[in-house]
Amino acid sequence: KQEVTQIPAALSVPEGENLVLNCSFTDSAIYNLQWFRQDPGKGLTSLLLIQSSQREQTSGRLNASLDKSSGRSTLYIAASQPGDSATYLCAVTGSNYQLIWGAGTKLIIKP
């Protein structure tokens, strides 16, 4: 059974630092992996989607990588800003086309 883990559960860093969020999954048979952002009490905003055949995707200050063989993905945020504070969720699309979710990493960027 596919399991998705995000460590750490919470992270606090000073403004301006580059940072990496981690996501690991147990079954490499995935169609894609997605990173989402969730602000408190709000819905989810899709940040990046990486197809299983891809190694990385970039959008602005965000870069997501995917290593299927090791069951890992990272979300790299460059030059962090207070507005980046949110919970970041990753999810994989498994063989039954359903999304399996991590519990998220709560990120706080200190001004």
Place this chain on the structure above:
Amino acid sequence: DGGITQSPKYLFRKEGQNVTLSCEQNLNHDAMYWYRQDPGQGLRLIYYSQIVNDFQKGDIAEGYSVSREKKESFPLTVTSAQKNPTAFYLCASSIRDGDHEQFFGPGTRLTVL
């Protein structure tokens, strides 16, 4: 303005009552989904629908019911049989079911009094 709307934003229910959460999309998407989010846990799939007049149970369907009479609408009813309904409920849609990107609504927070 294309998107997904959910209403109400906050909902309070007395024990023993059924309540219905609304989800509407104008993205012309075939597939729609309902998820439940609890603190410290990943989202869990309640029900999904690949096409009008068709829907399937997700991982935690017990105590919930849905309908899909129109492409744009996928309401979720939380019945009195749901033992612990207090949670944040998220609706999503995608072009088709499969490995396509899902788009999410703003959510409904349900609290049982």
